[in-house]
Amino acid sequence: MKEAQGHKKNKKFGMVIDLDKCTGCGACMVACMAENNVPFQEDESDKLLGTAWMRVYKMTNGKPFPETDVCYIPRPCMHCEGHAGHSPCVSVCPATATDYDNHTGVVSQIYTRCFGCRYCMAACPYHARVFNWWDPVWPADMEKMLNPDVSVRMRGVVEKCSFCYHRYQQAMEKAYYEERQDIEEDEYQTSCTQACPAGAITFGDLNNPDHAVHQLAKPDNKHGGRPKNPHAFRLLERLGTNPKVYYLSSREWVIRAGDNYVKNEKTGSGGH
Amino acid sequence: MKIDRRSFLALTIGGAAGTALTPLPWKLTDDSSIWSQNWPWTPVPAKGENSYAFTSCNLCPGGCGLMVRMVGDRAVKIEGLEGHPVNDGGVCVLGLSGLQLLYGATRVKSPMKRVGKRGAGHWKKISWKAALAEVAEKLGKLRDDNQSHTVACVTGSKYGTVPALFKRFMTVYGSPNVMTTPSVSDTLEMALQVMHGVEAQVGYDVENADYILSFGSGLIEGWGSPVRMFRANSAWRESGAKVVQVEPRLSNTAAKSDQWIPINPGTEAALAMGIAHVLIKEALYDDDFIRNYTEGFAGWMLMVLEEYTPEKVASITGIDKMVIVKVAREFAGAGKPLALCGRANGETPGSLAEAMAVHTVNALVGNINQEGGVVAVPVPEYAAWPEIGLDSTAQNGMAKDRVDGAGSDAFSLAESLLNRFAEGAMSAKAYPVNALLVSDANPVYTTPGAKDFKKAVEKIPFVVSFSAYLDETAQQADLVLPNHVYLERYEDMPVMTGLQKPMVGLIQPVVYPLHDTKNVGDTIIELAKTMGGSIGDAFPWGSYEACLEEALGDKWEMLNEDGLWQDEAFQPAAWGEAFATASGKFEFMNPAMNLMPSYVPLNLEGNASTFPLLLMPFDSMRLASGFISNPPFVIKSVEDTMLKKKDVCVEVNPATAKPLGLADGKLATLSTPKGEARVRIYHYDGIMPGVVAIPRGLGHTADDKYMAGKGVNVNELIGSVEDRASGLDTAWGVRAKLAKA
Amino acid sequence: MDSALIPKGVKRCPLPQFGAALMIVGAVLLWGVFALLLVWFKGLNQTNMNNAYGFALWIWADLGVIALGGGAFFTGFLKYIVGKDELKNIINFAVLIGFICYSSALLILAIDVGQPLRSWFIFWHANVHSMLTEVAFCLSCYFGVLTIEYIPLILENRQVDKVPFFHNLSHNMHEVMAIFAATGAFLSFFHQGSLGGVAGVMFGRPFGFREHILIWPYSFFLFTWSAAACGPCFTIFVTKLTEKIAGKKLVKDNVIELLAKISGWMLFTYIIAKSIDTIYWANVTVPSMGHTLMDFYSNNPGSVYGIWMLIAEIGVCGLLPAVILITEKGRKTPALLWTAVILASIGVLLNRWVMVLQVMAVPVLPFETWNRYFPSWQEIATTILPVAYGVILLMISYRYLPIFPQEAELNPIEEPDPAPAMEAEGDAEAVEIAQDAELAPAKG
Ligand code: SF4
Ligand code: SF4
Ligand code: SF4
Ligand code: SF4
Ligand code: SF4
Secondary structure (H helix, E strand, O other): OOOOOOOOOOOOEEEEEEOOOOOOOOHHHHHHHHHOOOOOOOOOOOOOOOOOOOEEEEEEOOOOOOOOOEEEEEEOOOOOOOEOOEOOOOOOOOOOOEEEOOOOOOEEEOOOOOOOOOHHHHHOOOOOOEEOOOOOOOOOOHHHHOOOOOOOOOOOOEEOOOOOHHHHHHHHHHHHHOOOOOOOHHHOOOHHHHHOOOOOEEEEEOOOOOOHHHHHHOEEHHHOOEEOOOOEEOOOHHHOOOOOEEEEOOOHHHHHOOOOOOOOOOOOOOOO | OOOOHHHHHHHHHHHHHHHHHOOHHHHHHHHHHHHHHOOOOOOOOOOOOEEEEEEEOOOOOOOOEEEEEEEOOEEEEEEEOOOOOOOOOOOOHHHHOHHHHHOOOOEOOOOEEEOOOOOOOOEEEOOHHHHHHHHHHHHHHHHHOOOHHHEEEEEOOOOOHHHHHHHHHHHHHOOOOEEEOOOHHHHHHHHHHHHOOOOOEEEEOHHHOOEEEEOOEOOOOOOOOHHHHHHHHHHHHHHOOEEEEEOOEOOHHHHHOOEEEOOOOOOHHHHHHHHHHHHHHOOOOOHHHHHHHEEOHHHHHHHHHHHOOHHHHHHHHOOOHHHHHHHHHHHHHOOOEEEEOOOEOOOOOOOHHHHHHHHHHHHHOOOEOOOOOEEEEOOOOOOOOOOOOOOHHHHHHHOOOOOOOOOOOOOOOOOOOHHHHHHHHHHOOOOOOOEEEEEOOOHHHHOOOHHHHHHHHHHOOEEEEOOOEOOHHHHOOOEEOOOOOHHHOOEEEEOOOOOOOOEEEEEOOOOOOOOOOOOHHHHHHHHHHHHOHHHHHOOOOOOHHHHHHHHHOOHHHHHHHHOEEEOOOOOOOOHHHHOOOOOOOEEOOEHHHOEOOOOOOOOOOOOOOOOOEEEEEEOOOOOOOOOOOOOHHHHHHOOOOOEEOOEEEEEEOHHHHHHHOOOOOOEEEEEEOOEEEEEEEEEOOOEOOOEEEEEOOOOOOOOOOOOOOOOOOHHHOOOOOEOOOOOOEOOOOEEEEEEEO | OOOOOOOOOOOOOOHHHHHHHHHHHHHHHHHHHHHHHHHHHHOHHHOOOOOOOOOOHHHHHHHHHHHHOHHHHHHHHHHHHHOOHHHHHHHHHHHHHHHHHHHHHHHHHHHHOOOHHHOOHHHHOOOOOOHHHHHHHHHHHHHHHHHHHHHHHHHOOOOHHHOHHHHHHHHHHHHHHHHHHHHHHHHHHHHHHHHHHHHHOOOOOOOOOOOEEOOEEHHHHHHHHHHHHHHHHHHHHHHHHHHHHHOOOOOOHHHHHHHHHHHHHHHHHHHHHHHHHHHHHHHHHHHHOOOOHHHHOOOOHHHOOOOHHHHHHHHHHHHHHHHHHHOHHHHHOHHHHHHHHHHHHHHHHHHHHHHHHHHHHOOOOOOOOOOOOOOOHHHHHHHHHHHHHHHHHHHHHHHHOOOOOOHHHHOOOOOOOOOOOOOHHHHHHHHHHHHHHHHHHHHO
C-alpha cells in the first residue's frame, strides 16, 4: 500500500449508482467489456464462469403476484478501502498482485504478477473478481477491436474492474502535458458511466466536495465513508469493507436488500 | 578411471549442488514465468494513432449518434455521441457490440452462390459481375415472360433512400410487391390517417409529459428510440412525473413505474375505453378541443357510456373498478398527461382499434399536438428524383393486385402486410411468387409464424439476399450480394421512432470495407444498369453516394457536417390546421370503414382446453429481436433467468407451475398450436398466473456458435392474427401448454 | 530377490506380491498424473470450480493433509522438547506420514494455482499481510525440515548404511535432530495457524471470519490446536492400519497409549475452545454482520449444509473421541481406540471442509443464493493422486527402511536369516532403489 504524498490531497474515486434510474439494460456491462478487452465464451449462461467485470444483478422483493417488485443492481468492483486500505482482497493476496492506491483509492490488479491462487476471489464478498478459466479467444477479425490501453489477460489469472484506470492515466498525462496540476471532473469518467443510457451512474472524487458523487452520496469519512444521504447505501456495509460504490434508491426494500439484517433489526443499524 | 559408488554419489550430489548455485535454475525459473506473461497465443493489441470517427447506429430504428474510437485504422470501441439529441452519449448493449458484427465471423465476405441444397450452407464465391449478371438475367427473363409482378421485395424500413431505391427499382421493373418489416408505427400511422386525415408519424413529447399512462409499452425495453426513452425515464425520476404501467407481467418498465396495474392479456383497449368512459361521464375531458375541433363525439360517446362502464371494463380487464376510475381521474387531473401504446418494444403492430382507443384517451384530454402530448410529425421531405417512365410491361405489372393484399378493398389503409405474405405466396391464389429480394430484413426469423414464412420462401424459385451477415433469410437464398456493414458505408437514416421533430441521421463509414462487399445502394443502381432499358434509365446516378447527395438536397451539407439533420423550427400544427379529414376536424369514427376506437377481443389460435395457458413474448434490452443477431457481448449480458446453457427460460408464476409439477430450473416442453420447444422453468412471481412468457430474440439458427443455437425463436411458437381493420398482425400471444419434459 | 535391502531381523512379503500391490496403487497414481497433466496443460477449466468457488476440493485437501500430517510436528515436539522418550518408537513413522502429507500439499498447491510457473512470486513479491504468504514460507521451510528428518531414515537402509560416509552422516544427523524437530514444531505452530487464518481473516465472509487477538483470528489458534490433537490420531490410525495389513504388531501398546492419551487431552481441550469460539461467533460476530447462525445451516440446496455438520464436527468427531482417548479403558479397548482415531481424523477433515467449502457456499450478498459445487473427475483424481503416492512411499519405506524400531523385538524370527550373497550387482541395485525412494517425494 503506497503511502500518500505529503503535498497533494489524496483522491478517492468512487461511484454513485441511482437504482431508481437504472433500467437493468446491461449497457454498463457491455461498455466495460468493450473498453477493457474482456473475453467471451460460447456459453455465457453460467455467470460464475464468465469474466464480466460489471454484473447487473436482479433483486426481487420476494412477494407474490401482484405485490412483486424487481430492482436491478449493477455491481462493479467496490474498490473497498476497508480499514486504512486493507481491502478484503488486497490484504490477502500473497504476491502483492493487487494493491490499494492511496492517491486514488483504486484497487489495482497486476495480471502479470497474479499467479492465480484465487485467495482474493474467496475474500471478496461481492464476486467482483473473476478468474480466466480459459485462454481468451477473439474469433475472426475480432482481435482488431482490442483496446491497446488495456492489456489482454492470459489464462490462469484473476481480473476485475479497474475503474478504467487507464483513462485516469491518460487524463493525467494530458493534464501534465498541458501543464496543469490536476484534471477536471469530466476528464476522467469510466466507460460504464459514459455509456449508461439512463445516466444512472455518476463517477468522481468522493473527497472533492465539488464533485457530483460527493454531493449525491455525502460520504461521512469520519465513519468509514458511511453515506449521510438517507437514500444512499452501500452493499454489505456492515462487513467493514468500506466500499466506494454507493447506491441511491427511494424504495425501502431495496435499501434493506443492500445488506444483511437479522429479523426485526432496523435497516442501517449495526456495522463495524 | 573406474567410477566407484562413492565418487558417483559425490558427483551426483556435488553436481546437483553445483547446478543449484549456478544461475541456470534461477534463470530458467525466471524465464518460464516471463514466458507465461507473454504467451504467444494471448494477443497484444497493436498501438496506433488515436482518433474518433462519427456515425449513426442502424442496428435498431432508434437513431443514436455514435463516436467510434479508432486506433490507427482499427475501430476499437463504439461510444455514444455526446450532445446528440437522441442519445447524448448513451448507447445500448447492441450498439456497443457493433464492432463484433463488423469484425465477426458471420459476415458474408463476397458475393456467394448457393451450390448445395437450399439452406444446407454450401456456397461458392462468385464475382460481383457474375452475381449481378445472374440476377439481371433471372429477373429479365421473368419480365420478358410478363411475370414481373411475381417478384417480391422485403426491406427493413420504408423510409430513407435505400428503401426508396428498391421501391423505384420494383416500380420500373413492374412489381407492386414491396414489403417492409412491420411495427407499431404502421398502426399508429393508420390511426393518424383515419382520425387526423394526415400522412404522418406519431411523435410523443415524452420528455415534457408529467403523467405517463402506458398501455403495455416497454418504455425501457426497446420501445420507440430506446436510448431516448431511457433518458426520458430518468428525467421523469427527476421531475417527479408519474408513470403508470398497464401490463400482465412485471416487466422492467413495470418495475420502474410508479404504479403497475396488472391486466388480463390483450384487454388494454378495454381499459382505454373504460378510462374514456370515466373522462366523459365525469366531464373531465377538454371541452374546447372536443367542442370545436372534433367530429362524431356525440355518437361515439353514447356507445362508450353504454358499453364501457367501469364494471364491465373491470370484468374484462381484471382491474378493480376503483383503480380504473382513479387512474382516469389522475390522468385528467395531471398537467400534461400522455397515454402511450404499442406493446413491448413495438415490433408487433397491434390492433388499430386499440391504437385509436389510446389515441382517443389523449384526444379527450386535449393533448394532441401540445407540449407533453402526442404530435403528428411529418416524414422528412427529400428532394425529388427524376420522374420515371414505365414501359407497358411495368405498367401491367404494377396494375396487378399485391400478394399480401395491402391496399385492396379489405385492407385499404395498408401499404404492406408482410404477415400475410407467406400465405399469399404459398396459396398462389392469384399468381405464384417467382423471386424474392431481401434487404436489411430477416423475415425468416422475425415474422410470427416464422416456420410458415420459411416454407413459403422455400417454394420461391429464386431468392436474393443483400444481407451483410449470413442470417436465417440469407441462408435460404440462392444468391447473396453482401452489403457493407453500417460502419463501412454511407446511408441516410430518417428517425421515425416517436421523436417530436423530424430528424435524419447519417450513417458514415468509419473503416474501409474489410471484405469484397458493396453498398446495397450501389448494388441496386448497378443491377438496374445491368438490366438496362427503362430500368437503367431510372437510375442515372454514377454511384449511391451521388444519389444520396441529390436526394438529401439542402440537408446534405448539414448532415455531412453534423451527421444529423433536424428540423429545429418544427412546430406541431395548431388544432385549427391540424386535421385534414373530410370534416377538417379530429374524427372519432369512420363509419365508411366501420372504424372506431373500441375493444375488439382477439381470437387467439388454439383451443383453451388443449392449451390452457397464454404465452406472451417479452422484450429485453439485453437481446436484439430484430434483423440483427445477438453479438457475443450481447449474449454475455443476457441474464441467467432468460437463458441457461442452450435452453430458454420460461417465466411461470409459481402458482401456475406447482400444480403442473414444474419445479424451478427443471426442463419442460412448451407447446402451442404452432410448435413445441424445450424450455427451462423459471418461477417468477412477477408474471400473472395462467400466463407464461419467453424472451424475443433468442433461437437464432444462423451465424456462429457464439450467436446461434441458444434458446428458441418465439416467432416459431406464435402465429400472426390479422387485424380486421388494418390487416396487420395483432397477435400479442398464443395459447400454450406446459408439461414436464 | 530384494532381501538384501530389507532391514535385518524383520520379515517382508515376497517381492512379486509386493510388486503386484505396487502396480495396483501405481495405476491409481497414473490416473492422477494424467489428470494433473490435463490441468497443467489445459488449465483450471478442467475443474468444476467457478468464480464463487475459487477455493474448493484442492484447498480442502491441502488443509486436510496438513492437519493430518500434524502428527509429525507434535510427536516431535513431545519427544524432543517435552521429553517423552517412548515416542522415539513411533516418531519415524510420524515423520514419514508428515513428509508424505506435506509433499502432497505442495503438489496440490502447484496444481491449484492458475499460473504454476509464477508460484515463486509468492516469495519474491511477498505480501506480509497475507496468511498465504506465511503459509508458503513456513510450509516450504517445514517441508525442508521434514526432508532432513526423513533422510537419516533412508540412510539407515541396510545397504546405504554400509557406506561409511552415510553411516556417519546418519549418526550426526540423529545427534542434531532435536534442533530440527524444535524448528519444525515452531514452524508448524505458525503455518497450521496461518491456514486457520486463511478463512479467519476474510472479513467479507461472515461464515469464515473470526474475531482477532492482535493480528491473529481465533481460527489461527484453533487450527494449530486441532492439528496437534488430530494429527497424532491419524498417525496412530495409519500405524494400526499398517499393523493390520502387515499382520503383526509394530509398535508397543504403551507407546500408542501414551500418544493417544496426549491426543485425547489435546482434543478435549480443543473442543472446549472450539465450542467457546463457536458460541461467541454465533452470538456476537455473526449477528453483527446481519446473520443468524441458522442462516448458515438452512435453506441450501439438498440441505447438504445442515446443523448436523456442527454436531458431527464438535460432538461425534470431537467430544466423543476425546472422551474415549482420555479414559484408560477407551484407549486400551482396540475397537474404541480405532473408533476414536478414525472419528478424530474425520473430525479435523470435516472442520477443514467447513472452513473452505462451506465458506464459499454460504451466500453473502443478500440477493444471492447458495453456491453449488461438485468436483470434476480431474479434481478427484488429482486429490487421490497424493494418496496413491503416499501409499507407495509408505510401502517402500516400510519394506526397506527400519521404520519401526520395535518391529524385530515384537516379531522375532525363528529360523536363521537366509542372507544372500553380497554381489556387487545387488549392491548397486539396492542403492538405486533407495535413491528412488528418496527422490520420489522431492519430485513432487
Ligand atoms: S447501463 Fe445504466 S441503466 Fe443500464 S444496467 Fe447499467 S447502470 Fe443500469
Ligand atoms: S469489491 Fe472485492 S475485489 Fe473489489 S476491492 Fe472490494 S473486495 Fe476487492
Ligand atoms: S489470484 Fe492473483 S491477485 Fe488473487 S490473491 Fe492470488 S496472486 Fe493475488
Ligand atoms: S469502471 Fe470501468 S472497469 Fe469498472 S465496471 Fe465500469 S467500465 Fe468496467
Ligand atoms: S438504441 Fe438502437 S440505435 Fe441506439 S445504440 Fe442501441 S441499437 Fe443503436
